Amino acid sequence: MADDVTLQLAGETAHLLGGRALFLPERAALLIADLHLGKADIFRRAGMALPAGGTASDLQRLHRLVQQTGCRQLWILGDVLHAAIHDAAWHAQWLEWRARQRAMEVHVVRGNHDRALSHELLQVVVHEGEATLGAFQLRHEPAAATGSHVIAGHLHPLVVLPGVGRRLPAFWLRDGITVLPAFSRFTAGIVPRLHSGERMVACVDDTTVMLPVKR
Numbered sequence: 001m002a003d004d005v006t007l008q009l010a011g012e013t014a015h016l017l018g019g020r021a022l023f024l025p026e027r028a029a030l031l032i033a034d035l036h037l038g039k040a041d042i043f044r045r046a047g048m049a050l051p052a053g054g055t056a057s058d059l060q061r062l063h064r065l066v067q068q069t070g071c072r073q074l075w076i077l078g079d080v081l082h083a084a085i086h087d088a089a090w091h092a093q094w095l096e097w098r099a100r101q102r103a104m105e106v107h108v109v110r111g112n113h114d115r116a117l118s119h120e121l122l123q124v125v126v127h128e129g130e131a132t133l134g135a136f137q138l139r140h141e142p143a144a145a146t147g148s149h150v151i152a153g154h155l156h157p158l159v160v161l162p163g164v165g166r167r168l169p170a171f172w173l174r175d176g177i178t179v180l181p182a183f184s185r186f187t188a189g190i191v192p193r194l195h196s197g198e199r200m201v202a203c204v205d206d207t208t209v210m211l212p213v214k215r
Contacts, residue, residue: 003207005171009178010135010149015069016171018206019061020181022151023069029133030071032062033140033153034079034111034182038090055090058184059097066101074104075133077153077180078111078140080122091121098123107131111140111154142177149176156182156189159200159211167191171201171208 005016015023022031037055066074098106106124109131110117119126131138137145142152157179159170169181172192181203182189194200194214202209 005201005208005210009151012135014178016201016208017065017069018203018208019065019068020169020183020203021065022171022178022180023065023071024133024136025069027134028070028072029075030065030069030073031075031077031138031151031180032065032183033077033180034156034184034187035062035076035081036079036182036184036187037081037094055093059093062183063097063100066104072104074101074106075131075138076106076108076124076183077138077151078109079153080108080111080124081117094122109138109140142174142179144176149178151178151180153180153182155179155192156187157200158189158191159202160191161202161204161209161211164204169203171203173199173201 004018007014007016012024012026015025017023020032023029024031035058107127108117108122108124109127110129117126129139132148135149137148137150139150139152141154142150144150155172157170157172158167160167167189169189171181172179175197196214199213200211202211
């Protein structure tokens with residue numbers, strides 16, 4: 001993880017990974033947000049010409065991060081799903097992936113797209129609204145919490161780097177809140193207007209780049 005940004009959050013070491021994930025080594029916990037399983041399938045059914053294989057690719061990326069970090073628990077901070085499951089092909093892909101990670105705890109904080117989510121369907125521990133992980137409050141939608149550092153998703157933050165010519169997924173570091181980039185590669189997002197003291201960490205080709213703090 002030499003190419004990734006390491007900083008202190010709530011008194012703990014946190015690695016911001018270019019693979020769009022946050023790793024807490026003291027807890028062996030890997031955190032991602034907005035996986036949106038099956039989103040591309042839904043758009044194809046609506047007539048949009050999109051390539052297949054998005055879910056398999058995202059799960060392969062996730063597997064590499066699990067292997068890279070040696071994490072013992074995975075937290076998905078909302079929108080693990082994109083819509084109802086039905087008999088979607090991605091569901092079988094997820095269950096196959098989950099079987100390979102049988103010894104790892106997988107937790108999901110329910111997001112706004114997760115109405116169909118259940119332990120039985122995805123073999124995960126489901127948390128309603130928020131969950132506590134030491135000094136951290138884990139949520140889908142970012143909102144400050146007294147006495148806790150919030151880690152959340154939902155907003156899909158993006159950043160524009162000079163000379164790059166495209167928007168890149170990014171971590172948004174706010175006062176008491178860290179917003180994760182969307183893990184799924186098939187997502188839009190927002191370029192946030194930063195307040196004083198905030199900064200972005202861009203994900204560039206599986207590495208991270210810390211940008212200057214907003215003055």
